[in-house]
Amino acid sequence: MEKKTYKITSSEGLHARPCSMLVSAVTPFKSEVTITYNERTANLKSIMGVMGMGIESGAQVEITADGADESEAIAKVDEIMKKESIGE
């Protein structure tokens, strides 16, 4: 299992666009990928699950990947977070 913590920097929090990017990016991986915020955890492959958490700008979130390609999945999340200025 791999974990990484981010501070959300995109000005409107995890709105449709950043959410769509993250969800699309992790969907192809076999590993289970989740996001935890405020002690609640959602499947990062579920746009409704993630958007339903109402994550706002400045929030601390933890991304966890568990499975055969967990390192690759985390690396992909990291790439999207930085490239699209979603979080750091």
Add this chain to the structure above:
Amino acid sequence: MKQTITGIGVSDGIAIAKAYRLETPDLTVEKLTIEQPELEIARFEAAKAEAALELEAIREKAAENFGEDKAAIFSAHLLVLNDPELESSVKGSIEQGINAEFALQQAADTFTAMFEAMDNEYMRERAADVRDVTKRLLAKLLGVHVSDPSTIDEEVIIIADDLTPSATAQLNKQFVKGFVTDIGGRTSHSAILGRMLEIPAVVGTKTAMASIEQGTSLIVDGTDGTVLLEPTDEDTRAYETKKVAFEQDKELLKRFVSESTVTRDGHHVEVGANIASTEDLPLADKNGAEGVGLFRTEFLYMGKSDFPTEEEQYDAYKTVLTSMGERPTVVRTLDIGGDKELSYFSTPEEMNPFLGVRAIRLCFEHPEMFRTQLRALLRASVHGNLKIMFPMIATLEEFRRAKGMLLEEQEKLQADGIEVSDTYEVGMMLEIPAAAVIADLFAKEVDFFSIGTNDLIQYTMAADRMNETVSYLYQPNHPSVLRLIHNVIQAAHKEGKWVGMCGEVAGDPLSIPILLGMGLDEFSMSPSSILKARAQFANLSKTEWEGYIPEILQMETSEKIIEFVRAHS
């Protein structure tokens, strides 16, 4: 083959374009018990694959026509469609023996409820995305066709049973040149939208969906409610000429926008706008409204899943009052019942809903709902020139009771240190003949009257104007109706109170001269009628029409009265 359909013209103008049918299929689902879950899951998977293909195609088309920005919404829809949580929830229910349609509906309801409960406007709106995706998927499961108005990329005239707010939100307005709907009246969504976009709209055609096919050439004349199917070249030329003339007239009327309404002999009357939401404000301004003569608050309550909160209402009233500034703004308290219903609020089955628990009567039955609105209005009163009006008042006791509730709320607010304007007015809608007859008694207690002609005529003649067989009795210029109106104006002026009119008659060129002669102070109408009315007033002499009134009041029939007006204007 050439064919003509007629309806009610509710937004002026002429459109010449092809028909675009907006289908609103029946997507009601039943809960069924299924025997073979694996077959049901396969059916769900197939429908999902079909919906995904369709969404991909729409996405591409949207990207091509309107750019990646607009297409992004469909990418989001695809993600919702493929959402693993949605899928597992649906499959879980199917495995318990529930049919796919019901399982989907259930899962979608859970997700929309979650978004709607969120403390963030943007997120609440996402519930609409979930609903759109569910609809598409349900349609696939049920094997019915759904239109995609967001993909319209050429000029069209929309044909529909009725327009829902969610369907209009998807319309690409730059390509929509007109509306034709089978149901509806002047206040239906298509009518309001037509006037707002300043494109022609014809409603209540009854047969448009049955007789107009996708892509049929059409001419729509929103002025007289005519819809021509497959017009000849000759028709098209004639209507093109008419269209040019209409647009020139509209240009000419623009000079009246920033002028006040003054008659030929120098008398001022106020011409205001009827509005249904804050969205109508730009249109009221564009047409030079001197006030809002009727803000129909029921639209704040419609198209929702629950009552609007005090805060939501306060925001809407504040927006309208702030935008109008010094100009008078008449807000009518909730008028539902009759033909207006709310989905989240069951009104009792009645033999005669128009004679039953509607408007103020319904508010008395549900005082908490009414008090919420009164509080929101009182709090907003400091932001402009507010006039509160109670609908459907028949007796003095009713007016006193409503006003009493208002004053109680005011005291409570002030006790809590909340500021309330001390110059707002309290009046009533005059739409029940009983009240018109004793207008002199009411005039001592109200600050103003606003005559609601639609109901006043219907109740005076005892004729439902939606019933075609008796619609001949709907006569705005009938001697009985005119005598009642005259009585109301006389009674009010005797007590130094003002009288407005907010029914359709106030903007009717055949009634305007008579009402002016009777001394009506305020005329409130659809924003798009204001400039035409102002131009008409500029040509009328108030003194002259005052002189005609005794003669008019002695005439025997509407016909004679209309003839007289035509001959003298």
